[in-house]
Amino acid sequence: MSEHVLPVPVNRKFFTRGVFLLIVLAAIMACIAVYRFLFVGLAGATNLNQEYPWGIWISIDVATGVALAAGGFTTATLAHIFHREHYHAIARPALLTAMLGYTFVGIGLMFDLGRPYNIWHPIILWHGNSVLFEVGLCVVCYLNVLYIEFLPIVCERFQDDLRFPAIARYCKWLLPILGKVMFLFVIAGTVLSCLHQSSLGNLMVIAPSKFHDLWDTPICSLLFLLSAFMVGFPMVIFESMYTAWCFKIKPEMEILSPLSKYTLFFTGLYLAVKVTDMLIRGSYVYLTEGSIQSYAFTVEMLFGVAVPFFMLLSPKIRNTPRLLFIAALLIVLGVVMNRVNVFLIGYQPPYATVSYIPSIFEVAVTIGLGATLMLVYRAIVTFLPVISHPDLVARKA
């Protein structure tokens, strides 16, 4: 019998050594932002060139960011649509990760756009034939859905706050309304996620002559969707265990272990479809070509999919925190590699004379975005009721 533990603010000391490191990384990013937007533009801040128009800001900050935020809709689907009450404890942290993840996808995209002040243009200049338009519009809608899904958490925090009686009254009024309509947004979140996670995989299909055959398949969007299903729970497992470690509380293995069974299923499914696709297209002939692409594909499939799949087959590994963490981390890194492979390594412009290697500024911004996300995450779980854990309630009482 699992008993419901209500989410509470973590209420720990905010400024730790780790937090200071995050602040430093975020500050470096802020300086580069000024440098990039006010002084040198893309030419000075990035190593992008005419042959490689997309670098790590697109392949990591945007494409990978979207994939790793998949924990939000997968957990919401499991906990709210299938009503697996057992998993309610992880629904809020997963929602927060998704909300911040997509927000930072937007911020990361701003860095990369040549005219970032036009970022809203797709909302008025519809282009239904553009795959990118579909991705963009779904992401915008989903981001709003995520903010709405997060609203109750904010309201719960302030509904009894006597310092702001007007806000408290408003929150008290809003909460039951949100509770009544929330199911619509939860379902919309899943639909929108399925749509854009898959369409993201269709982006490079328009450039078949530049896209390496190991990844270039008409079912690339299906593979992206399946890998989003696959990576959702490992991301939740990874962050739940990492949070537990940061706040020195026990990892909730009674939730995470059974969760990893779904991951086993989705990883197996992804592996099967991916291998079948390779066999049907005959793209396995490129595995032995000895290029960076062939190695990247092999590492991606071996360590990012196959190894964690076989690890998760063992109940012992699923029940051992450290090993489960490693398996989850491998899947997460495997999906990171896949997105980077599709958008960067597998992209082979025919007239390229120099290859693209990210500049120090690009790397620092990518790291800074991650650090800022973690910083905001920590701030939010410290002050808002996101995490539910028996240890936290006991400590509070």
Place this chain on the structure above:
Amino acid sequence: MGVSRREFLRVVGASGVAGSVVGVATSSAEGSGAVVPSDDLMGVLVDVPKCIGCRRCEFACKEAAMQASAARGETKEAERFKPDAIEAFEDKSVFDDEGLRRPEPHCYTKINRFPNPEQPDKPFFTKVNCLHCVDPACLSACIVKAFRKLDDGPVIYDAWKCMGCRYCMVACPFGIPQYEYDNLWTPQVRKCTLCADEGNPNKGKVPACIKICPAEVMTYAKRSDLLAVAHEKIRNEPDVYQDHVYGEHEVGGTSWLYLLPHQYSIEELGFLELDSKAPPRLTEAIQHGVFMKFFPPAAWFALLGSMMWVSRPGADQDGEPTGEGHH
């Protein structure tokens, strides 16, 4: 354990796959519906063996782009297009020094030199620029529809719409669109406009590069007529041309058509071996297959909604903890 619920999860997985498979299946069905070049389509036939490599077209192109920018009030941009004196373009050392010459943001066209194995004193020259695809990938890719294809063929870019995502550059099979990375506030995607951009003095007339050519290498006429001429030339002079009009079928056809010397393969002349299918046909078919007038997303929404209803706490009595009525 709620077996029924586990069943549901399987249903979700299966229907997700099914949905996408339907999408792809439709794609291969629709994918054959290639865009047919309209009869109004103008084109340019380039008789490559005739080119003498004088690079006057490079000069004329820069000059036209400069005049167009100036007419639009973009004085700074006009300055960047401003060509050197025409004599400077006679410098042949660029062919040795610059490798394979590619378009640049402020130089839409470039000439490349290839040695002629049969007559060393008469090398071949090829001209690179936007080929103005019949079914352009840049146009299909663009998130804000900043590209337009005019009825007579030119593919035109509207800078004010652009947000600078550079997906057009990823999509273009020829690597043509060039980006002004060094422009801090208003970078544009730059490429040949076939002199049909706003303010261009040659708009509606013969493009500048064609007009200036002293060797009459290029012919500007209806694309369908040009194809007939090209094939006739190949028939009449098989010892000069290879039996392939480059651009007739590549990526679904292009407005620029090339007659190439038979001594070289396509790739040896800096051109690319490309499939005859226009890439947007596949991506758009997948996209429209998945959307199909919003029917699949709506069905997906309804399906998830009904599963949410069926699996609500208390709906099945299989002894699992149902929580405290969470609605």
